């Protein structure tokens with residue numbers, strides 16, 4: 001069946017169950033708890049043309065995975081231009097530098113063959129050795145952040161731990177001053193707001209563009225320093241990376257470094273925030289983890305599955321393509337709902353239950369994506385989360401929620417809490 005845009009104003013439309021389901025995507029209830037809505041989409045309209053998003057909305061595991069594994073027909077390049085299309089032409093021109101940032105240097109925003117070359121160069125610099133050297137540093141940062149609140153008997157886990165941690169680790173990784181972490185977190189927040197807002201105003205793009213350009217200016221200076229005096233850090237490794245006589249251009253370096261800062265910030269913050277929230281509302285599982293440290297590995301995977309921080313990624317159809325009974329037209333935007341796929345009962349036994357011991361073989365979640373764009377930072381995110389949870393549970397006995405109204409952000413791409421107040425026994 002070919003999806004036809006429907007009129008939302010006709011009386012018939014009022015009775016159309018799929019249109020009323022579609023409207024849920026703009027509701028506060030959806031952002032508070034998207035999972036009942038996803039369950040209905042998976043059942044009633046798994047390949048759904050969304051009026052609200054002006055895009056396809058895919059919620060079944062098999063469909064989402066199939067598109068992720070089909071980079072020839074479903075593209076990442078051109079995404080920012082596509083997202084800016086609803087703006088008037090005169091406004092769009094102002095955002096050319098923003099588009100260029102992604103089109104000329106982006107890892108996530110490119111397709112093969114440029115993506116293959118770019119990814120090989122970045123992988124060459126971002127070696128397992130770099131991540132393997134980090135645990136003592138990450139542990140030291142987490143301990144210092146907990147030292148600051150331990151005597152208080154209460155903290156906001158987002159502001160006091162989950163937000164600063166990835167910003168400090170990114171700064172260390174790239175080899176820049178830790179004092180600059182506030183700026184990193186601010187840039188990441190502005191860019192994430194743009195990426196996760198379905199109907200944005202010019203102000204949202206303006207803020208995102210300002211942050212991209214500020215990040216570029218900042219990183220340009222740091223890259224120039226590394227060219228003059230190489231150090232033992234990721235920036236220097238990226239400058240030096242070479243494959244078959246090719247190196248990263250200045251634009252690619254700026255795009256890659258900005259991606260590393262942005263991709264690691266909100267996501268890791270939300271892994272810690274969403275994961276802890278899931279434990280707090282499932283105290284039996286929290287207790288289980290306290291009693292059995294051997295569960296940490298499967299526990300982190302279950303947190304990634306259960307409440308995926310990156311709820312969606314997007315692709316643009318390169319050609320007309322059929323998914324199930326539906327014809328996706330070339331140029332149409334497709335939302336791949338990773339959060340919905342991760343709760344698909346066709347792939348996960350009892351998917352609505354948080355089970356920290358869910359065997360790895362049964363938990364092939366899509367939280368880090370799949371295929372050629374699979375998250376490059378997955379080992380680092382797992383490491384930071386493991387150390388953060390281990391330390392929280394060890395050092396803060398009696399950890400419990402201090403609010404029964406979690407403040408979920410209204411973002412379609414990154415699911416996370418604005419704040420997570422907790423109480424514990426004072427040290």
Ligand code: HEM
Pocket residue numbers: 076107108109119259260263264265267268271309310313314366367368369370372373374375376377378380381
């Ligand atoms: C819990 C934390 C994280 C989650 C849930 C996450 C999720 C994802 C997802 C879903 C993708 C695929 C995007 C797509 O298919 O379009 C991705 C790509 C990527 N991630 Fe992550 N990420 C996390 C942490 C990190 C960290 C810590 C870093 C860097 C240090 C990072 C760097 C990247 C990069 C560079 C890509 C692009 C890879 C490519 O296009 O080839 N991520 N991430």
